Amino acid sequence: MINKVVASAYEAIANISNGAVLMVGGFGLCGIPENCIAALLQKGIGELTCISNNAGIDDFGLGLLLQTKQIKKMISSYVGENEEFERQMLSGELQVELVPQGTLAERIRAGGAGIPAFFTPAGVGTEVAEGKETRTFDGKVYLMESWLKADFALVKAWKGDTAGNLIYKGTARNFNPMMATAGNITIAEVEHLVPAGTLDPNQIHTSGIYVHHIFEGKNYEKRIENRTIKS
Amino acid sequence: MINKVVASAYEAIANISNGAVLMVGGFGLCGIPENCIAALLQKGIGELTCISNNAGIDDFGLGLLLQTKQIKKMISSYVGENEEFERQMLSGELQVELVPQGTLAERIRAGGAGIPAFFTPAGVGTEVAEGKETRTFDGKVYLMESWLKADFALVKAWKGDTAGNLIYKGTARNFNPMMATAGNITIAEVEHLVPAGTLDPNQIHTSGIYVHHIFEGKNYEKRIENRTIKS
Amino acid sequence: MLTKYQIAQRIAKEVQDGFYVNLGIGIPTLVANYIPETMNVVLQSENGLLGMGAFPNEAEVDADLINAGKQTITMQVGASLFNSADSFAMIRSGKINLTILGAMEVSENGDIANWKVPGKMVKGMGGAMDLVASAKNIIVAMQHCSKDGKSKLLKKCTLPLTGLGCVKKIVSDLAVLAVLPTGGFQLLERAPNVGTDFILNATEGKLIIEGEIPEMQFD
Amino acid sequence: MLTKYQIAQRIAKEVQDGFYVNLGIGIPTLVANYIPETMNVVLQSENGLLGMGAFPNEAEVDADLINAGKQTITMQVGASLFNSADSFAMIRSGKINLTILGAMEVSENGDIANWKVPGKMVKGMGGAMDLVASAKNIIVAMQHCSKDGKSKLLKKCTLPLTGLGCVKKIVSDLAVLAVLPTGGFQLLERAPNVGTDFILNATEGKLIIEGEIPEMQFD
Numbered sequence: 001m002i003n004k005v006v007a008s009a010y011e012a013i014a015n016i017s018n019g020a021v022l023m024v025g026g027f028g029l030c031g032i033p034e035n036c037i038a039a040l041l042q043k044g045i046g047e048l049t050c051i052s053n054n055a056g057i058d059d060f061g062l063g064l065l066l067q068t069k070q071i072k073k074m075i076s077s078y079v080g081e082n083e084e085f086e087r088q089m090l091s092g093e094l095q096v097e098l099v100p101q102g103t104l105a106e107r108i109r110a111g112g113a114g115i116p117a118f119f120t121p122a123g124v125g126t127e128v129a130e131g132k133e134t135r136t137f138d139g140k141v142y143l144m145e146s147w148l149k150a151d152f153a154l155v156k157a158w159k160g161d162t163a164g165n166l167i168y169k170g171t172a173r174n175f176n177p178m179m180a181t182a183g184n185i186t187i188a189e190v191e192h193l194v195p196a197g198t199l200d201p202n203q204i205h206t207s208g209i210y211v212h213h214i215f216e217g218k219n220y221e222k223r224i225e226n227r228t229i230k231s
Numbered sequence: 232m233i234n235k236v237v238a239s240a241y242e243a244i245a246n247i248s249n250g251a252v253l254m255v256g257g258f259g260l261c262g263i264p265e266n267c268i269a270a271l272l273q274k275g276i277g278e279l280t281c282i283s284n285n286a287g288i289d290d291f292g293l294g295l296l297l298q299t300k301q302i303k304k305m306i307s308s309y310v311g312e313n314e315e316f317e318r319q320m321l322s323g324e325l326q327v328e329l330v331p332q333g334t335l336a337e338r339i340r341a342g343g344a345g346i347p348a349f350f351t352p353a354g355v356g357t358e359v360a361e362g363k364e365t366r367t368f369d370g371k372v373y374l375m376e377s378w379l380k381a382d383f384a385l386v387k388a389w390k391g392d393t394a395g396n397l398i399y400k401g402t403a404r405n406f407n408p409m410m411a412t413a414g415n416i417t418i419a420e421v422e423h424l425v426p427a428g429t430l431d432p433n434q435i436h437t438s439g440i441y442v443h444h445i446f447e448g449k450n451y452e453k454r455i456e457n458r459t460i461k462s
Numbered sequence: 463m464l465t466k467y468q469i470a471q472r473i474a475k476e477v478q479d480g481f482y483v484n485l486g487i488g489i490p491t492l493v494a495n496y497i498p499e500t501m502n503v504v505l506q507s508e509n510g511l512l513g514m515g516a517f518p519n520e521a522e523v524d525a526d527l528i529n530a531g532k533q534t535i536t537m538q539v540g541a542s543l544f545n546s547a548d549s550f551a552m553i554r555s556g557k558i559n560l561t562i563l564g565a566m567e568v569s570e571n572g573d574i575a576n577w578k579v580p581g582k583m584v585k586g587m588g589g590a591m592d593l594v595a596s597a598k599n600i601i602v603a604m605q606h607c608s609k610d611g612k613s614k615l616l617k618k619c620t621l622p623l624t625g626l627g628c629v630k631k632i633v634s635d636l637a638v639l640a641v642l643p644t645g646g647f648q649l650l651e652r653a654p655n656v657g658t659d660f661i662l663n664a665t666e667g668k669l670i671i672e673g674e675i676p677e678m679q680f681d
Numbered sequence: 682m683l684t685k686y687q688i689a690q691r692i693a694k695e696v697q698d699g700f701y702v703n704l705g706i707g708i709p710t711l712v713a714n715y716i717p718e719t720m721n722v723v724l725q726s727e728n729g730l731l732g733m734g735a736f737p738n739e740a741e742v743d744a745d746l747i748n749a750g751k752q753t754i755t756m757q758v759g760a761s762l763f764n765s766a767d768s769f770a771m772i773r774s775g776k777i778n779l780t781i782l783g784a785m786e787v788s789e790n791g792d793i794a795n796w797k798v799p800g801k802m803v804k805g806m807g808g809a810m811d812l813v814a815s816a817k818n819i820i821v822a823m824q825h826c827s828k829d830g831k832s833k834l835l836k837k838c839t840l841p842l843t844g845l846g847c848v849k850k851i852v853s854d855l856a857v858l859a860v861l862p863t864g865g866f867q868l869l870e871r872a873p874n875v876g877t878d879f880i881l882n883a884t885e886g887k888l889i890i891e892g893e894i895p896e897m898q899f900d
Contacts, residue, residue, distance in 0.1 A: 001732070001759035002699050002721045027509045027546070028532040030525065053546070078586040081532070086584060098584070101508065102550025102592030106346070109547040114773025114815055115337070116368035118349040120554065121595035125573075125626035128591060137347035137377075146368075158526070163723075163732075163759035169433060170526035170543060171510045177545045181774060196759030202400060203434050204761040205545075207731045209701050209723070209776050222525035228533035230517040232513070232540035233480050233502045258728045258765070259751040261744065284765070309805035312751070317803060329803070332727065333769025333811030340766040345554025345596055351773065352814035356792075356845035359810060389745070394504075394513075394540030401745035401762060402729045408764045412555060427540030435542040436764075438512045440482050440504070440557050453744035459752035461736040 001163040001196045004214045009039035012187045012213040016045055016152055019072075023108065023150040023179040024052040024062060028081070028225045031172030032061045033156040035189045035217035041065060049073040051108070051150055053101060053175055055085045060223050066094070075148070077101035081225065100128060103145050105178060110147035112181025112210070117146045153183025156217070157206070160190035161197070164211030165204045173205065180206045189217040232394040232427045235445045240270035243418045243444040247276055247383055250303075254339065254381040254410040255283040255293060259312070259456045262403030263292045264387040266420045266448035272296060280304040282339070282381055284332060284406055286316045291454050297325070306379070308332035312456065331359060334376050336409060341378035343412025343441070348377045384414025387448070388437070391421035392428070395442030396435045404436065411437045420448040464635045464653050464678075469603050471496045472651075472678055473562055473633045476601055477503055481559040484508065484593060487531040489603040490562040504538065506558055508589040510549050513541025530589065550589065554596040561597035563590060565604045565629070567619045570667035572629040572641040574602065575621035587624060594625030606634035606664050613666035615639070615647055637661050638678065639669075646670045651678045683854045683872050683897075688822050690715045691870075691897055692781055692852045695820055696722055700778040703727065703812060706750040708822040709781040723757065725777055727808040729768050732760025749808065769808065773815040780816035782809060784823045784848070786838045789886035791848040791860040793821065794840035806843060813844030825853035825883050832885035834858070834866055856880050857897065858888075865889045870897045 006012045013036060016022070026032030037056075040048075041064050048071045055074055056063035065071050066084050073095035079085050088094035099107070100122040110118055119142035123129050133144040155176040158169035166188055168176055180186050188206075193216035196208075237243045244267060247253070257263030271279075272295050279302045286305055287294035296302050297315050304326035310316050319325035330338070331353040341349055350373035354360050364375040386407040389400035397419055399407055411417050419437075424447035427439075464472065466489045474496030477483060484506045485491050494514075497503050505514040507529040514529055515536035522536055529535045544552075552558070567575040574594055577587040594600060607613055615632065632639045638651040646668040649661060652675050662669050683691065685708045693715030696702060703725045704710050713733075716722050724733040726748040733748055734755035741755055748754045763771075771777070786794040793813055796806040813819060826832055834851065851858045857870040865887040868880060871894050881888050 001757065002723060028528065030509070030528050030532070076586065078588040080585040080588075089584060090581070098586050100587050100591035101546070101589035102553060105546035105550050106344075109770075110349075112774050113337075113770030114352065114775065115770075116350050116371075116373055117366075118341075118346050120346060120592075122554075122592040123587075124595060126587075126591060126623045127578075128587070135348075140347075142347055161759060165759065165761050167433075168545075170524060171507070171528055172526040173543060174510050174546045178547050181770065201730075201732070201756055201760040201762050202398075204763075207761040207763060207771065208759060209725075209731055209771060210774075224523070224525050224528075224534060225532040226528070226534070227523065228517045228535075229523070230519050232538065233504060259747065261728070261747050261751070307805060309807040311804040311807075320803060321800070329805050331806050331810035332765070332808035333772060336765035336769050340551075343555050344551030345556065346551075351811075353773075353811040354806075355814060357806075357810060357842045358797075359806070392540060396540065396542050399764075401743060402726070402747055403745040404762060405729050405765050409766050412551065432511075432513070432537055432541040432543045435544075438542040438544060438552065439540060440506075440512055440552060441555075455742070455744050455747075455753060456751040457747070457753070458742065459736045459754070460742070461738050 003162050004164040004208065004211050005162050006213045006215050008215055009035040009189065012215055013039050018045055019047040020151045021049040023153040023183055024050055025155040025176035025179050026061065027053050027174035029056060029061050029223050031156050031174050031176055032056065033154040033189050034220055036154040036187060037062065037064060041068065046070045047072045051075040051148055053104065054078050055082050057082050057225060058084050075099060077104050105175060107145055107148040108178040108182050111149040112178060115147060117144050119144055148182060150183050153179040153186040155180045155186065155188050157188055157190045159192045159194060159199060160188055160214050161194050161199050163196040164208030164214050165199055166206035166211065167199060167203060168205050177206050180210045185212045186210050188214045190214065191217065191220060234393050235395040235439065235442050236393050237444045237446050239446055240266040240420065243446055244270050249276055250278040251382045252280045254384040254414055255281055256386040256407035256410050257292065258284050258405035260287060260292050260454050262387050262405050262407055263287065264385040264420050265451055267385040267418060268293065268295060272299065277301045278303045282306040282379060284335060285309050286313050288313050288456060289315050306330060308335050336406060338376055338379040339409040339413050342380040343409060346378060348375050350375055379413060381414050384410040384417040386411045386417065386419050388419055388421045390423045390425060390430060391419055391445050392425050392430050394427040395439030395445050396430055397437035397442065398430060398434060399436050408437050411441045416443045417441050419445045421445065422448065422451060463656065467492060469633050469635060471680060472638065473601055473603055477560060482506060482557060483560045484558050486563040488564045490564060491531055493562055508549050508553060510544050510546060511541060513538040550592050553592055556596060556598055558597060559599060561593050561600045563593065563600060563602055565602045567614050567616055567621050568602055568629050568632055569616050569619045570647055571645045572627040573619050574624045574629050575619040576624050578622045580622065590624050594628045600629050601631045601633065602629050604632060604634050606636040613664055615665045615667050617667045636664055649675050651676055653678060682875065686711060687899065688852050688854060690899060691857065692820055692822055696779060701725060701776060702779045703777050705782040707783045709783060710750055712781055727768050727772060729763050729765060730760060732757040769811050772811055775815060775817055777816060778818060780812050780819045782812065782819060782821055784821045786833050786835055786840050787821055787848050787851055788835050788838045789866055790864045791846040792838050793843045793848050794838040795843050797841045799841065809843050813847045819848050820850045820852060821848050823851060823853050825855040832883055834884045834886050836886045855883055868894050870895055872897060
């Protein structure tokens with residue numbers, strides 16, 4: 001098997017430079033590549049375009065890179081729960097392309113699946129449809145949407161092996177598997193890095209072929225955005 | 232959880248009638264719904280359109296329904312290794328739509344994913360492109376292909392639970408997961424039927440929402456088409 | 463006038479045995495509390511879970527298990543997990559029997575607006591545009607009027623739309639209303655002690671009142 | 682003239698350390714036997730496996746584990762399984778470094794025909810159309826001529842096409858040839874004891890011979 005292991009987040013992101021287009025996994029703060037984000041913050045790489053469902057919260061996740069103005073443009077579906085994101089968007093400091101969540105997920109999948117465009121009903125008759133081709137199939141109107149790709153995809157998994165195979169846990173899976181397929185270079189950080197052959201081939205969510213660099217992340221905070229307990 | 236269990240293949244296929252459009256899982260003889268095919272054979276349901284990557288071999292799998300002329304039309308990618316299939320196609324007795332394997336898989340996925348059409352490079356410049364719209368993206372030509380759906384999808388899994396969740400084994404997964412999503416009614420036969428809650432939610436390949444009827448199949452032959460041993 | 467809890471309680475009555483249901487953020491999330499435990503209902507959370515369970519107790523809290531509102535949750539027996547592309551494939555496939563959403567405005571032809579107030583507030587559409595474009599059966603949970611008394615049930619939405627002609631039913635703090643295929647809000651039930659004239663005044667869009675309008679019943 | 686085993690052996694030299702490779706049915710399948718075990722190469726089987734291993738011994742035979750040629754196989758350490766849609770998504774993504782296919786005909790501009798002889802034989806295209814339309818690097822394993830001596834390396838294919846302008850290299854029983862981007866078959870190597878004139882006679886399409894053409898070397 002081809003060995004994909006690197007020592008650290010710093011080594012993994014070594015080739016990311018100013019102006020790169022990144023995909024960053026996660027939904028809210030769940031399943032985000034904490035180590036890679038911290039390394040981008042520390043290295044101060046700027047002018048980034050980030051494709052990510054959210055931008056974290058004000059002081060965690062991609063919100064950290066918004067605070068430092070390292071992000072030029074966000075492609076996301078949801079801004080809520082992040083005041084700095086909303087403020088920068090409304091003031092025009094930050095370019096934002098808002099995309100319906102299912103369309104975002106499917107565009108990323110398409111990017112990794114060699115499908116340049118597809119039709120979806122989401123957004124017909126709304127701002128999202130402006131400038132886009134529409135077509136009727138079986139009496140229903142659909143929008144044509146195009147694939148999304150990135151220079152680098154940064155994903156977070158629960159377990160990974162040295163061959164780059166990944167298994168996610170719970171709802172921390174979310175956008176990570178599609179993003180792993182759509183990065184020109186894909187960097188995976190995992191909580192548990194194991195030797196190839198340890199994971200059951202039948203349970204792997206992301207095949208190693210998609211992963212270029214993998215490392216075991218450190219000090220996962222896994223902050224909870226909305227801790228809710230049974231009353 | 233919603234209970235999807237029926238007693239037998241006969242009960243599961245009770246509503247399939249002459250002229251139905253079926254999706255039938257499997258690649259060669261690997262992962263085919265043996266019990267459902269046997270029940271269709273015994274009930275003598277005819278004029279079927281079958282969407283299936285292959286048509287089994289002469290005396291097993293869908294080949295059995297070709298022998299009895301129960302199939303009017305096949306939508307497949309590969310005819311090889313089945314003389315009766317090739318004979319009926321060349322003689323014109325059987326209508327055949329040949330579709331590139333990846334396009335077939337993606338059209339079925341699209342049928343279950345609410346995507347009426349998408350673009351793929353497979354088949355550009357070939358017979359497959361005749362009558363189809365082409366379009367250029369980033370300098371490369373693509374064909375527009377449309378979704379496939381079926382009245383009934385017949386799939387075979389390794390393990391299933393009473394809520395309809397399925398786990399496949401090895402390469403017997405193949406077309407089964409997409410077909411499960413694209414049937415108006417989906418019937419799953421499994422080698423091992425277990426109570427809901429037994430399977431790890433993180434390892435489920437097909438969510439129960441897609442499965443309408445599930446039963447534990449009997450007497451699996453799992454015939455091997457091309458038994459090859461290390462020399 | 464109903465509390466948000468009562469709106470949720472009333473909507474729960476629309477849920478039938480054997481339904482797969484997607485609940486939006488806010489009041490819709492509360493609906494889960496009022497679905498009888500004897501009923502076989504499966505909740506989908508669009509961030510990748512079918513079979514959402516109750517909120518966890520302290521020991522069960524898992525940062526890797528949240529719902530679309532980013533709340534910690536548990537899984538029901540028979541649950542399954544999947545990625546976001548598969549989740550929205552499921553939503554677009556039409557296999558979800560009922561979708562419950564919040565709204566800022568609904569028009570008398572069933573258009574819905576719930577994601578943006580130009581120049582003031584942008585939450586983003588999240589999964590709402592996908593949900594409303596694909597769901598066969600959409601019920602909206604909303605306040606009938608804004609805080610300054612303006613109707614949110616309109617002839618035509620004033621805010622940027624989320625989807626066209628998709629809302630089938632509304633449960634507001636004042637009433638239960640069907641959105642007719644031919645246009646117009648048909649009054650089905652009144653909130654306790656709220657008269658039809660009050661509802662008529664609070665509804666800018668066409669309100670259709672036929673015969674006696676019963677009061678909502680709560681168990 | 683090379684045996685089919687020698688064709689496979691020669692093609693194996695094109696495989697580089699760290700490659701992900703898809704092998705077609707027939708001669709391409711044999712290539713696996715000649716890849717050095719010291720090399721890190723991962724084979725993709727389009728029916729849903731990355732990391733195909735050797736054929737099984739009797740005890741290992743599993744009806745649920747076959748390759749695209751329906752042969753029983755095993756899995757390499759670090760293998761992963763997936764469905765057919767994900768498998769072809771992987772193929773279309775361009776992550777496969779090398780694709781090796783059989784062919785009935787190849788034209789001098791790199792068109793390939795390998796799935797149908799009208800009125801006589803139809804095997805179907807299987808995954809070949811997807812593979813040739815997506816692969817960055819395609820090597821064809823084929824007989825240079827038909828049994829009755831007609832060239833299969835043509836100006837223009839006579840059989841229904843599988844794909845356009847996609848073949849980069851050919852290893853036949855007579856020669857190794859590059860298909861030039863500008864058109865034409867450039868002769869790279871001769872089979873042992875086969876002269877350039879013989880190859881020229883056996884090639885209907887434009888054959889380009891520049892300088893000395895070495896004989897293939899087998900270890």
